[in-house]
Amino acid sequence: MKASFIALSLALAVGSVWSHGKEPHGKPDAPVRKEQKAWGIAGDAKAAKRTIEVGMTDSMRFNPDRIQVKLGETVRFVVRNSGKVMHEFVIGTKKELDEHAAMMAKFPDMEHDEPYMAHVEPGKAGEIVWTFNRAGDFDFACLIAGHYQAGMVGRIQVLK
Template identity: 65%
Template sequence: MKIFIASLAATAAITFTLAPASAFAHGNEDHAGKPPAAAKKEQKDWGIAGDAKSVTRTVTLSMSDAMRFTPDKLAFKQGETVRFVIRNQGKLLHELVIGTKPDLDAHAAMMVKFPGMEHDEPYMAHVPASKSGELVWTFNRAGEFDFACLIAGHYQAGMVGKITVTR
């Protein structure tokens, strides 16, 4: 794992050196002004990007500056396509990132090293202060998964939750 993280850090360092600075800006800016990108249909251990027309359930999550999600435990059936409505009730930028614990751990470590890193995947949503965002995801694999806010310091403060997907 240490080799993987070191390799990931080296790759990121090279990427940051070669890429234009504006491509990685994250900070507290509002991503809501950008047109939505087409969701990448890449199978992950925890599912695949969902289509809005296939939503079978809507779940509302709140995020706060107390570094907590409400609710912080979710359960779905395999095959459900879920629309997450994410409400940021705080004064800081927060995000929702779905994944496995090892993936979230590695990504959180990168965010600490490169806090301005921009990341935009279909399994994550950045939500500015006092705003709402959405994410549509299909849980096509059973298992225990996690979600978190990976903004530097938020994950480390316990801004995490659990997802259980049953057959």
């Protein structure tokens, strides 16, 4: 009973805070929250020396699906959705993406707005500016229910 109460409480909290509607996520004038993650930290647009365009399609694929960056590099990702359904571009570790995708499958109306995420409506583009201050292999994915499971994933290699 206690476990089911905790699960229900979590579901209600998540459902009330996170929703995947068509409204834009976040406020355009709001300051970006800079929180160190295993895969880096939100970057300053002025520091981005390189722009990487990433396409998203309804075939549940990213193009490119493999990206290399240098340790310390700040990159502007421009993600374009050429499909007819909403897609997103979320950077993270495989473990965190797996966990978030499982949560999205249970609660498909979750809203999440982090500086390492871009939710992109059909025919639109989104942007992320990210500083890769940790070396290693990281992932990106579309975590909309069913998309991740269909293989909408990619890899970012941060080279020393």
